[in-house]
Amino acid sequence: MMFKKKKYFHLLFLVGICIFLLCISYHANAADTDHDGIDDAQEELLAEKYAPIFYFEKEEQVYPVAIEYHLSNSNLNRSTEEGNILIDPSPSIEQLSLYTNPEENYYLDNRKGTINDTGIIDDYREQMKTLGYTVYCHVIPQNEDGKNFTIIQYWMFYAFNKATLNVHEGDWEMVQVVLDASATPIKAMYSQHISGQKATWSQVEKDGNHIKVYVARGSHANYFRYYQGKLGLASDIVGKNGKKLSPEDYDLIVLGETGEANHPSEQKWIDFAGRWGDFGGVQDELRGKRGPYGPAYREEGEMWHTPLIWGNELPSVQNILFKLEWFFYHFVTIFLILAIISILIISFFIYRRYKEKGIGPRISSLLYIDGFNAKSIGNLLCIIGIVIAIVSLFFPWYTVFGDIQAGSYRTPGMVKLISIDGMEGFKVNLLETNSGLVQLGAFPLPFSLLIGIGILFFILGTIGIEKSSKAGRKYISRGIKFLVPVILIIIVILLLVNFVSQFLGGFLGGIDATQDIKDIVKRISSSPIGGKERLILPEYGSIHLQWGFETGAFLLLLAGILLLIAGVLEIVAHESFFEGAKRKL
Structure with missing residues (x-):
């Protein structure tokens, strides 16, 4: 009997030891050493x-x-x-x-x-x-x-x-x-x-x-x-x-x-x-x-x-x-795919037109220049306008120059602060060493791509046109499209103060400095076409500003006007470029 009791207590002791070890193990595994309430x-x-x-x-x-x-x-x-x-x-x-x-x-x-x-x-x-x-x-x-x-x-x-x-x-x-x-x-x-x-x-x-x-x-x-x-x-x-x-x-x-x-x-x-x-x-x-x-x-x-x-x-x-x-993100790819599809569709209709009634001896309505008359002058003006529009892509459209004479953004004389053009879109100068102009926003406004493809579509669209009045309407439409970038730039400059306020709030600090920058931008936005001004601001001292449209914008504006005039002349002329005839298939 005594032996059984000893055996019982021995077993109980072993069970107790096991429970104790399990408790130690649990607490060890459930440690919260950073005292944040999570094991x-x-x-x-x-x-x-x-x-x-x-x-x-x-x-x-x-x-x-x-x-x-x-x-x-x-x-x-x-x-x-x-x-x-x-x-x-x-x-x-x-x-x-x-x-x-x-x-x-x-x-x-x-x-x-x-x-x-x-x-x-x-x-x-x-x-x-x-x-x-x-x-x-x-x-x-x-x-x-x-x-x-x-x-x-x-x-x-x-x-x-x-x-x-x-x-x-x-x-x-x-x-x-x-x-x-x-x-x-x-x-x-x-x-x-x-x-x-x-x-x-x-x-x-x-x-x-x-x-x-x-x-x-x-x-x-x-x-x-x-x-x-x-x-x-x-x-x-x-x-x-x-x-x-x-x-x-x-x-x-x-x-x-x-x-x-x-x-x-x-x-x-x-x-x-x-x-x-x-x-x-x-x-x-x-x-x-x-x-x-x-x-x-x-x-x-x-x-x-x-x-x-x-x-x-x-x-x-x-x-x-x-x-x-x-x-x-996929804009350029999508645009190019759609452009290729559009070119194929246009080519199909040109081919069908060619098969049905021909496309004329000079193919494009732009090439019907034969003497001093409204039709010929209109086509000549249209060609000149197209060339000028292409050239405009390689010149700045709008710039803002500034000479900041004091403060953290002091410049070595007059420097370009903002630039808008057809090749790189909207760029700003952060006035950083070895920085120059940088694109504002990761998505450049691809004026060059839009205008370039637009001109290609326009030229393809002139193939096989019989009547000058129809060509004139196309010229006017393209002329208006050449004016759109200039109008957009004016809108951007008018709203520039809002963009800058968002930018300053998101990336910069310093109430006095940011208010001065807003004051500068307000002057520019108040006269989007262009201007010159000298400001005295607490953070920057004397600031000389000069802003306005540049050569590229004037060229684009001229191109648009020339195409509008060309379109009116073609409509007034109301002539046939050639007589289409049913072709044998």
Whole structure:
């Protein structure tokens, strides 16, 4: 009996030990080392479950990299009123965590290059194969209106930002997935410059649960479709024709929270409140040339600490805009396909006309020039007008020149600030070193393509015309079309102040400076045909402005007028170019 009791207690003891070990194992696996209310193991699972697939444009030069690469190449500096002070030429992650006040202007300045050269990009490219790719994940619970959510953020660090409208060392971008209380994904938000876009889960392209992210060349703004970026002022070039990074291609590191004891020692850089790139001067902040804050301090910390509030304030993507952006992205291809189809159709009708009653001895109505008469003069004027219209494509249509004598945008005399022409559309001068004119918006207005194909259709349309009155109507129609670009330019200049206000609100800062720029643009918009003016503005001192239509626009205007006159002459002449006859088949 005693033996049975001992055996029973021994068995009970073993069961107790097993339960104890299981409890220890459970608590170990259910650890919440960052104290955010979500088990670390659960964070790992969520991070891996929704890890993005990144699509890059074919000319992208830098990709997501571990912050250690940037840190190993950077000096830790501080910007003060007296100048820049070197704090440490070889800062450590431990040291970065000591600087937690963003107002103290600490920054990491990459020694490999500056924003005015390709040194940083070149160094990264040389080491890219050994560096690999790294994406950081931050999982955080949020409560909004009594409802619980889980936000899964993916942060990407790029060594350099070489966008069309701004250039700076270091670049932090982020995309996030929002789960509801039942752990069901309901929406996603992608960062773009200092803003971004949000989409419902059904609008997000996915491979399983892995969200697809289309990264703009140079700026690394994140888009929901490969064909986005055409409608904005950011001049973003997006595509899926370059490198593709799937979750298995990059290291995924789950981050803890800010504050001591809320993350492992190798993640202490999270607390660094300085800039991840050169600080520069006041004008560099205005121009977007200053390095960005780290994840925990982006948008005054809102993106990190209250990501749901940040994301809900973003504009929503619209399915109708997706279709419009798709059209603009493929515009040239669509236009050329339609042009080829149209040419084939026109050629078919020309052939049928030829078979039925001929196309006349001179083929095109434009070639019936025989003496000093209304018909001949009309055709001659039409030919001259067509040649002038083609020549107009190679000259500027509208320009704005400025001489800014003070401030951050001081110029070396009179320089071209805005240019509109038939070959490259609307371009602006950002007054950057070695920058020149850049296209405003990634979609150029292809006047040259439209006018060129239009002229080809016009010439084909004159083949086989029998009556001068019919030719005259075609000439008038083409003449009006030549006037359309000039009218559009006037409309653009009238609305320019609205475009500039949107641009300044989206990319620049500094209330005084932006108001001065708006004042300049208002003067131009108030007299779209042209003018000269001298302004005195607080931020820029004396400014000399000169704007108006240029040679190309006057040539196009002349071409339109000549074709209108030619059309009237042909209608007045009311002659037959040739007598069509039924042909034997």
